[in-house]
Amino acid sequence: MAPPRAFSLYEVNVRVWLTELSRPLGRRATLDDIPDVELDRLAALGFDWIWLLSVWQTGTASQRVSWSNLGWRREFEETLPDLGEDDVPGSGFAVTGYTVHKNLGGDAALARLRARLRTRGLRLMLDFVPNHTGLDHPWVETHPEYYIHGSADDVARAPQNYTTVKGEHGELQLAYGRDPYFPGWPDALQLNYGNPATQEAMLAELLKVAGQCDGVRCDMAMLVLPAVFERTWGVRSEPFWPRAIPRVRAEEPEFCFLAEVYWDMEWTLQQQGFDYTYDKRLYDRLREGRARPVREHLLAELDYQNKLARFLENHDEARAAAAFAPGVHEAAAIITFLTPGLRFFHQGQLEGRKWKVSPHLGRAPDEPVDPRVEAFYARLLAVLRQPVVRDGRWRQLECVPVWDGNWTWDDFVAFAWEGTGERRLVVVNYAPHRSQCYLRLPFADLSGRSWRFEDQLAGAIYDRAGNDLQSRGLYLDMGPWEGAVFALEDARP
Numbered sequence: 001m002a003p004p005r006a007f008s009l010y011e012v013n014v015r016v017w018l019t020e021l022s023r024p025l026g027r028r029a030t031l032d033d034i035p036d037v038e039l040d041r042l043a044a045l046g047f048d049w050i051w052l053l054s055v056w057q058t059g060t061a062s063q064r065v066s067w068s069n070l071g072w073r074r075e076f077e078e079t080l081p082d083l084g085e086d087d088v089p090g091s092g093f094a095v096t097g098y099t100v101h102k103n104l105g106g107d108a109a110l111a112r113l114r115a116r117l118r119t120r121g122l123r124l125m126l127d128f129v130p131n132h133t134g135l136d137h138p139w140v141e142t143h144p145e146y147y148i149h150g151s152a153d154d155v156a157r158a159p160q161n162y163t164t165v166k167g168e169h170g171e172l173q174l175a176y177g178r179d180p181y182f183p184g185w186p187d188a189l190q191l192n193y194g195n196p197a198t199q200e201a202m203l204a205e206l207l208k209v210a211g212q213c214d215g216v217r218c219d220m221a222m223l224v225l226p227a228v229f230e231r232t233w234g235v236r237s238e239p240f241w242p243r244a245i246p247r248v249r250a251e252e253p254e255f256c257f258l259a260e261v262y263w264d265m266e267w268t269l270q271q272q273g274f275d276y277t278y279d280k281r282l283y284d285r286l287r288e289g290r291a292r293p294v295r296e297h298l299l300a301e302l303d304y305q306n307k308l309a310r311f312l313e314n315h316d317e318a319r320a321a322a323a324f325a326p327g328v329h330e331a332a333a334i335i336t337f338l339t340p341g342l343r344f345f346h347q348g349q350l351e352g353r354k355w356k357v358s359p360h361l362g363r364a365p366d367e368p369v370d371p372r373v374e375a376f377y378a379r380l381l382a383v384l385r386q387p388v389v390r391d392g393r394w395r396q397l398e399c400v401p402v403w404d405g406n407w408t409w410d411d412f413v414a415f416a417w418e419g420t421g422e423r424r425l426v427v428v429n430y431a432p433h434r435s436q437c438y439l440r441l442p443f444a445d446l447s448g449r450s451w452r453f454e455d456q457l458a459g460a461i462y463d464r465a466g467n468d469l470q471s472r473g474l475y476l477d478m479g480p481w482e483g484a485v486f487a488l489e490d491a492r493p
Contacts (some may be wrong), residue, residue: 005343006341006343006388006390007048007049007256007342007344008049008050008344009051009125009344010042010047010049010314010346010347011346012050012156013090013359014052014053014055015092015361016281016357016363017347019362019364022032030107030109031100031109031110031113032087032113032353036282039120039135042120043120043121043122045381046384047122047125048121048122048125049122049125049215050123051125051126053359055126055127056098056099057096057097057098057100058090058094059094059135061136062091062094062135062136063089064087064088064189065090065186066088066091066187066360068317069186074117075080075358076358079361079364080361080363080365087359087361087422089118089362090360091359091360092344093132093188094185095127095129095137096134096480098205098208100415102317105251106339107319109313114213114214123256124214125214126215126216127217128209128216128217128218128375129218129219130191130219130223131177131191131223132176132188132189132190132191133177133188133189134187135165135188136189139201140165140172141168144191145195145197145198145362146164146191146195146201147174147198148190148191148233149174149192150173150192151173152173154175155173161183165189168249173294174190176188176189176461178232179196179228179232180231180232186383192233193229193237194233194235196370199237199238199240199243201265202240203240203247204245206248207248207419210248210252211251213439214256214276215255215257215258216257216258218274219261221241221259221260221269221274222259222269224237224241225241225269226239230426232487239272239399241269241274242272244485245273245274246457246482255278256275256276257273258342261278266278266333270304270307273477274311276307276308276341276342277308277309278309278311279308279309279311279341282308283312283336284309284312284335286324286430287324289431290327290430291411291412295413298339298413303337305340305341308340308341309341309342309344310336310337310342311346312333312349315346316348317356319353319355319356320353321353321370322354322355327480330360330427330481330483331428331429331483332396332427332430333415334380335426335483337380337384338389338485339394339415340394340459350373350374350377350378351367351369351373352369356424375435377458382456383456383457383485386422386456388417388422389417389424391415391419391420392417392419392420393418397414397440398439398440399437399438399439401437402437402438406436407466408431408437409432412430413474414426416442417468423454423487423488424475424485424486424488425484425486426485426490427478427486428437428484429476429482430479430481431480431481432481434477434478434479435476436474436476436477437475438472438473438474438475439473439475439476440473441470441473441474447467449490449491450465450466450490450492451463451464451469451488451489453486453487454484454489455486456484456485457484
């Protein structure tokens, strides 16, 4: 069976995008104002998916919390020193209804944008937030039984996890949405997955969303797993995803599910039906700056790796240009985006932006483009558009010492792509010093001829004897954090 295609996804904070578009228009931009030329650009770069972050309706109660929370405000002011209240529309994950926010143009504007994306071969991904709702979701009044309840004692004892909500039916003590390791999110209320009616209501919401897009990124998808939910709340629940995902696919067979997931629960969610799961483990190992843990991570079975979403930044992580030093950034990107799975990029990453923009904000700071980073990503994306690294077969390669006592062989990460009569070798010296190794090549037809190695990133060309390649491997002597993507071809005219 052929391996699955390696798709590319681009995450856009749609509120930030529309704020930028509003300036030249002299009015508030909507989804209808996203220019065709920009959609053409994203398609030409090779993206398959556009994830629009924060399209759904949110409420004023959660927005007020975002503005008044002192810890969050300090973060916002670091990002935007001239912060104003209009810059803080509130978290896009404090959803009060799965209808497109009126400020973005509503459901009809999204439908028109989706149609424009489709004509360019682009598919639309949106958010689904299974764990919680905004503070002023209509269910607080109409279905309070959908939420985790507490008591006045809980509010007094753990105000970071419980709050009192006043409504038409009096006061309710409800839990903030949270995960088991941190205090609650004070702009969100926790749904009770121990209540079958809650699960049915959320399934209905998911089906509604599935009619408006081609896939969903499920926020903190592991929080509604029965084991996690019971550990957090002491409440038993039935599995949600193994029932919900087939229901959606019965109506939308090609619908895609991407899970934000941590705590080594990626395989669990893949087994429950998710097409892709976040690969935070690779990101963390790259941040460590050592090759061996990265190689060990890439030893996993391809059935697992093909369903991992590989990233260097997203709206929750520090900007790649800030988290990784120059040189390290490029080396980490070559490894991340030329492994199997979903290639996940973030708005501003290609330009070298350094300021992380909270999903509570609707405006980003003005930052100059880093021409060095921009030029690198232009070259890398050109490589990623090549069929051999989208549809081909991937395998990790072995590096061995060049001489006794040469320990720097351990600093290499290397792998091959092969398909459609083409071969690519990806090699990175993931270390702060010069390193050498012999790279064992997996091809049986090297002997008896000369082979040309053309670096698709830097343009350098090397000819090597096939007999030597077959017997010893490809000799590599690379500088600190140096990487290359070689096209391997017969050197004969």
